[in-house]
Amino acid sequence: MTPWIEIEGNVTAPKGFKAAGIAAGLKPSGSPDLALIYSEVEAIAAGIFTKSQVRAACVDYCRQNLAERPGCQAILVNSGQANAATGQQGWDDAQASAQWVASALNIEPSSVLLASTGVIGQRIAVGPMEAGIPKVVAALSETGGDDASKAILTTDLITKSIALETEINGRPVRIGGISKGSGMIHPNMATMLAFVTCDAAVSPHIWQEMTARAGSRSFNQITVDGDTSTNDSLFALTNGQSRTPAITQWGPEAEVLEGMLTAVCIHLAKAIARDGEGATCLIEVQVTGAPSEEGAQSIAKTIAGSSLVKSAIFGRDPNWGRIAGAAGRAGVAFDQNDLCVTLGDIALMKDGQPLPFDRDAANAYLCQAAAGDYLKTDTVLIQVSVGDGPGSGTAWGCDLSYDYVKINAEYTT
């Protein structure tokens, strides 16, 4: 039993947040393409960004802003153009966008964060952007999270959102989030973006530390095709509007809040992996017994990202040898005689040796998982133990299908 429950809504579930999403004409298709997330008071903000050397202007802009001051009152998100590889012009466009939002909301430009997703190498359509900002500001509402979750999508097939609630000191505290992503898919459509809101009162350094850890256990542990985007960003805001006592040090309240934040991030991250291009199922890889959490995460992510494991699962083939092979090449030391592999509840390998197993049952498990309910029984569970070390970690991916190749080969930029 977790000390929180799932509730309706997403980024506007926590107190004091509004959001909106509109079609501002940035996308040629006329689909929703401009989202705004707004906090009535300035929120503590933490951000995690792509480690790529090739980055969008908005990523550099936000990183610089947050380094100066961990505060934010509004996040403007556009889809359609990634504003990456756009040089000085891209930087100027980012600054202008922040200025327009600040004017429309009557706040400081330094309190505005930005995210973009879409075609790399294209400037933001600044005309529609400038005209759209007053409209998206006017559309802000306490139920606008769903519209925002639609306006940030590119090739995603579904919206991705969640909200959780716990109690601190007898009062409700909520965390909500939305995300997008389905593969790097650039230069047409790009990027993983996630926006998380919270109404707890928390010290900036604690919030930032929680966000970093939650990100490393969720978004940093998913893979669709191994290609990091130029625009990847996670933003987490907390605005104190729950009116609960401020969390200024580590203790039981901080632990619950971090647990809930991690749960929100994991849900949003899993939803991205499940919506991976061409995917027919989610793959969850749990690794235990590693020397460290980092080592376990690395093994789990290597297995989840292996093209051979992914295509075997698409073929509903309980191919334990590929799982063992991927574990072995993760760059983490272990004794191969300790290796155990389980698929669902079927043991395939123990102490480094293959086990006889019911191949039909294993195939049936894979077929059933692939036909199962979204983010519940549509998940293929692979459990791997590499020894008796204290480190455990989980990663998520999806299978590799003909449609992945089709989407990425047949699309003409």
Added chain:
Amino acid sequence: MTPWIEIEGNVTAPKGFKAAGIAAGLKPSGSPDLALIYSEVEAIAAGIFTKSQVRAACVDYCRQNLAERPGCQAILVNSGQANAATGQQGWDDAQASAQWVASALNIEPSSVLLASTGVIGQRIAVGPMEAGIPKVVAALSETGGDDASKAILTTDLITKSIALETEINGRPVRIGGISKGSGMIHPNMATMLAFVTCDAAVSPHIWQEMTARAGSRSFNQITVDGDTSTNDSLFALTNGQSRTPAITQWGPEAEVLEGMLTAVCIHLAKAIARDGEGATCLIEVQVTGAPSEEGAQSIAKTIAGSSLVKSAIFGRDPNWGRIAGAAGRAGVAFDQNDLCVTLGDIALMKDGQPLPFDRDAANAYLCQAAAGDYLKTDTVLIQVSVGDGPGSGTAWGCDLSYDYVKINAEYTT
């Protein structure tokens, strides 16, 4: 102009080497499955092996043998069973195999090296192996390299071999090689194996250093699907039978020999990438201007291994944004404003900005490359510059096609 020429043959081209390949009944199909490479005198031996934590018994056996003494007179190679994840039994089978070879050739068991490729988790078929060894010894000949090149294959579509010749001190010196590999493809068929022979006289430490460097610039720079095998091995033998003066220190002769060894390894490595599962063309990525050779190699390999770049090339799509994105995530620092990307002779990106280019010409280049001659015009050349650093490096891969997914999903183990 290189100071060497290509000649007929492969591992038996250098003086004093014999080889053979037979069908010994290890493969259910009845295809050739047992190869032997033999030097009339004990050769200096260098080996590079998989870094996987999950390794075949023969890998551990050879690594241990070569650590004790860098000498070898015979290499026995079986296809059909990988002898990986086979525990103590696998180790005993490896030792017995070496003993049988030593007895049949009347040499020391410690002078025998072993390589296996095939189904992971399966013991070597020791009955056929024991019965086959006298036959493969009897079949040894100075023209047996072609038979050996066939007997080491698994799902490969073509044999892979080369021989080069130079002159040292007025006398011919030759290096020949064979290789196999087409994807990890385990647990059915596995592994990259390469065997290189040379008749130069070289000090062990110089030969080992050359081999390590040649391996890092060839086999370590190819990728088909990112999955390191449990059995990967490169063996390089040099037996002094050219009767040229011994190379005991670095100088012009050592440089030529290392250049020729590297050329042999690059040819064999490229042949593996070109024969990658489902591939329709070879991709060569040349990176310059990096802080170091290692950094350039890393960027090149990341681009060559990117699923998005690979599927774009399968779709004949000059998708420069994916190339830039992959370069950015290689973990090597550079200024994105220095990034230049060229496809064939068409400049796509300069100083971090996209260039206007003739899309039809770029598409035509990709279509022509994919229809071109083996290892010559069937190569898509991507050149990337990341600054003005001294580091350059090259990597090879292949495109990602429907057939890759088909081969790896539809095969039932």
